[in-house]
Amino acid sequence: MQSTNSEYRTPYLATHHILPFPYLSKVWGWSDFLNIFERRLFCLPRLKKLKSTSKYIYQTLFLNGENSDIQIRALGQEWNLHKIYLCQSGYFSSMFSGSWKESNMMVIELEIPDQNIDTEALQVVFGSLYRDDVLIKPSRVVNILAAACMLQLDGLIQQCGETMKENVNVKTVCSYYNSATLYGLDSVMKKCLEWLLNNLMTHQNVDLMKEAEIMEQLIQSSDLFVMQVEMDVYTALKKWMFLQLNPSWDGPIKQLLLDADAWLCKRRKAGEEEPFLNTDDGTPFVPVFRHIRLQYIINDLASARLLERDNILPPEWLSAVYKQQWFAMLRTEHDNDNGPQEANKEEFELNSMRCGRKLTKDGDYCWRWTGFNYGFDLLVTYTNRFIIFKRNTLSQPCGGAVSLQPRRHLAYRLRLASFDNSGKVVCSRSTGYQLVTLEKDQEYVVMNLDSRLLSFPLYVCCNFLYTSPSSERRGAF
Incomplete structure (x- = not known):
């Protein structure tokens, strides 16, 4: 009988935490204990999760249109809105505060002169006045930007710009560039132009060439x-x-x-x-x-x-260049033009030789670019993460004439870059504009690369200027 009474008293002692935990685990099974614990836990009152103020305002005032004091009509659709929220827009703020006839009207018909603006864009833009955050899809950003510009919503315009810069790729770059030009987003224009300069030649694409209006x-x-x-x-x-x-x-x-x-x-x-x-x-x-x-x-x-x-x-284009190059060659041979000896960045930007190379994987590479460069046979080597220039005169065979002048000067800029699948730069390095003097067969380390920053394939792009500018040459350009 005592043991039986003891068994009946155990639940009470257990649920009131009188008996120690190890004792309970011996008297009951673990499943008995967990069942009692769950019953006590779920008897506690639950806290109700309240809807945030922003969500409540968006749902009640914008989507439901409660207590609306003005109706906006555009493109065959109506929005029941509130002046106090519309005044966040420079467009409506000026309308309501001035002597415009619309300042006292309850219904306003909006003229939409921009074909990029549609009802979906207006829905997003009007809704942005009632909420803290706006989700902008890359495929819709141009339409939303157009509506935001019309209504003079600087914050939303800036957000559209950031969305565009984050989503520049082969399918969007041309439309984004044109839209940024139209709506005055200089930072987006710069980003698109940079993407095109990097990818037009390195990742040629038929659709891109069809659309490229800024060629x-x-x-x-x-x-x-x-x-x-x-x-x-x-x-x-x-x-x-x-x-x-x-x-x-x-x-x-x-x-x-x-x-x-x-x-x-x-x-x-x-x-x-x-x-x-x-x-x-x-x-x-x-x-x-x-x-x-x-x-x-x-x-x-x-x-x-x-x-x-x-x-x-036209043949006159070519004849002018042939004449120019002939005189440049004569200067290097008879007038001791050893190449640029002082910085002339304007000449460099306008007339430097543009060339490049793709390194598919890490390893050792050595190459030269085709063409006669006034007897300056330049070998470029990539080895052990060093990029080296060598002025070849006697040590390596060369298909053309080689200058044996003791010293030759060279202006150059070397850039390296690797890109992800969307064409964005993953890593990049640049020497900037540089002048170097090389003696016969001299090697010169151009860049020492950090292996942690390397990603292949690696694209090497070089600009070179082998001769000094002449008065005739400046006139030709």
């Missing part, structure tokens, strides 16, 4: 990331021009050059002797082709022959 600005820039040599810039422009004239063309990027060349060949077979840029169809492309640095194309025989074959450029 002239890209081609004239010394910041253009050129792969291989200047001839590749000309080739890219040939493909771009073909796409502008044949917008319905659809095919892989590898087929594009073949079809562009076939189109030019068909033109020649039809008896067209006039250079294409001199024709009515070619005139719109003249400003862009003007910015090709032809002096670094005609220095290579195969490239010079292609220029003649394509018959795109």
Whole structure:
């Protein structure tokens, strides 16, 4: 009987925490103890989670339109809103505070002159006046930006700009650049231009070439990331021009050059002797082709022959460059022009040779860029994370004439970059504008790379200036 009474008293003692915990674990099983604990726990009153003030205001005042004192109508839709919230907008603040007829109206019809503004964008923009945070989809950011600019909402305009800068890629860059130009977002324009300069040549894309309306600005820039040599810039422009004239063309990027060349060949077979840029169809492309640095194309025989074959450029363009380069060569041979000896960044930006190389993986590389560079045979080496320039005169074979002058001067800028799948820069390094003097067969360490910052494939882009500017040359440009 005592044991039986003891068993009946145990639950009371346990639930009132009289008996020690180890004792209880021996008298009961763990499941008995947990069942009692859960019953006590769930008997406690629960705290009700309150809806945040921002969510309440957005739901009650904006979505439900309660206590609305003004109705906005636009694009066939109505919004029951509140003047006190609309006054956050510079557009409505001026409307309500001035002598405009709308200041006392209960219903306002909004004229929407911008085709980028639609009802979905207005819904987001009006709603932003009633809440703390706004989710802006990259696919909708241009429409929302247009509406935010019309209603003069500086905070939302800034948020649109940040969204655009974070989502620049091959599909968005052109539309973002055009919109940033239209609505005055300089930082977005700069970001898009930087992306295009980095990716136009390194990651060629058919859709991008079809849309690129700022080609002239890209081609004239010394910041253009050129792969291989200047001839590749000309080739890219040939493909771009073909796409502008044949917008319905659809095919892989590898087929594009073949079809562009076939189109030019068909033109020649039809008896067209006039250079294409001199024709009515070619005139719109003249400003862009003007910015090709032809002096670094005609220095290579195969490239010079292609220029003649394509018959795109007017002959007077080429004859002027041939004359210029001939005098530059004579200066290096007979007038002791050993290259630039003082900083002339304007000359460098306008006329430097643009070339590049893709390093697919870590390892040892050594290369030179094609073309005659006034007897300056420059070898570039990447080894053990060092990039080295070497002025080759006697130690390595060379296909052309080599200058044996004791010293040669060189102006250069070397940039390295790697990109993610969207074309954003993952890591980058630049030497900036530099002058160096090299003796015969001398090596010069240009850059020592930190392995922690390296990511492959690695793109190397160089700008070089081998000769000093002359008065004739300045006049030619």
